[in-house]
Amino acid sequence: xxxxxxxxxxxxxxxxxxxxLQCTQDMNHNYMYWYRQDPGMGLKLIYYSVGAGIxxxxxxxxxxxxxxxxxxxxxxxxxxxxxxxTSVYFCASSSPKNIQYFGAGTRLSVL
Amino acid sequence: xxxxxxxxxxxxxxxxxSAVIKCTYSDSASNYxxxxxxxxGKGPQLIIDIRSNVxxxxxxxxxxxxxxxxxxxxxxxxxxxxxxxxxxxxxxxKAAGNKLTFGGGTRVLVKP
Numbered sequence: 001x002x003x004x005x006x007x008x009x010x011x012x013x014x015x016x017x018x019x020x021l022q023c024t025q026d027m028n029h030n031y032m033y034w035y036r037q038d039p040g041m042g043l044k045l046i047y048y049s050v051g052a053g054i055x056x057x058x059x060x061x062x063x064x065x066x067x068x069x070x071x072x073x074x075x076x077x078x079x080x081x082x083x084x085x086t087s088v089y090f091c092a093s094s095s096p097k098n099i100q101y102f103g104a105g106t107r108l109s110v111l
Numbered sequence: 112x113x114x115x116x117x118x119x120x121x122x123x124x125x126x127x128x129s130a131v132i133k134c135t136y137s138d139s140a141s142n143y144x145x146x147x148x149x150x151x152g153k154g155p156q157l158i159i160d161i162r163s164n165v166x167x168x169x170x171x172x173x174x175x176x177x178x179x180x181x182x183x184x185x186x187x188x189x190x191x192x193x194x195x196x197x198x199x200x201x202x203x204x205k206a207a208g209n210k211l212t213f214g215g216g217t218r219v220l221v222k223p
Contacts, residue, residue, distance in 0.1 A: 004154075031209050033210075041215065041216070042117075042200060042213045042214060042215040042216045043155070043200065043213045045210060048209075048210060050209065058210070090154050090155070092154075094209055098143050098145075098204055098209065098211075099145070099157055099160070100145075100155075100157070100211060101157075102147075102154030102155050102156065103154050104152075104153055104154050105152075105153070105154050
């Protein structure tokens with residue numbers, strides 16, 4: 001059982017470039033989340049989704065966009081990368097009992 | 112909204128000793144309190160959780176206690192081992208929602 005899969009694992013972007021962080025889960029969970037984790041810090045919620053076609057902002061949504069066309073996939077888009085977006089990004093999905101399962105993360109550097 | 116405070120931010124213990132991490136939350140409507148362990152280079156993984164209708168829960172060497180009146184909950188690790196070295200996060204969830212609010216994390220180092 002793969003769980004939550006994130007790609008890529010590492011990426012270096014130049015300022016102003018765009019990219020999409022991919023996230024897919026095979027547990028048929030309705031709820032999915034994107035977090036960022038800055039060095040030595042906790043997890044901050046960027047966006048979340050309660051099901052296909054429904055997304056909502058979290059604590060730090062500026063500079064990001066999401067879509068949820070299927071239950072399985074929840075990509076995160078960075079349109080104009082800035083150094084402040086250098087972070088580790090985690091995708092998670094949630095079971096009906098509220099247990100969140102995390103992917104292995106995408107480490108992003110914007111230079 | 113919910114606010115979760117976690118202490119200490121770092122904890123160094125000798126192998127075999129106990130480790131205790133404490134969290135407080137602000138929203139009395141929160142009713143689910145998970146603890147996650149994050150090893151270096153990996154995503155957080157649930158290690159134990161507790162719901163508001165229970166005061167204590169144990170799973171082998173780890174236990175969690177909840178004091179709803181005081182709005183705080185704690186993680187206890189007994190007989191610590193080097194593989195317990197990691198960052199631990201507490202979190203809280205409100206009954207009507209599905210967004211966890213995380214504490215700032217505790218870096219635990221178990222010295223052999």
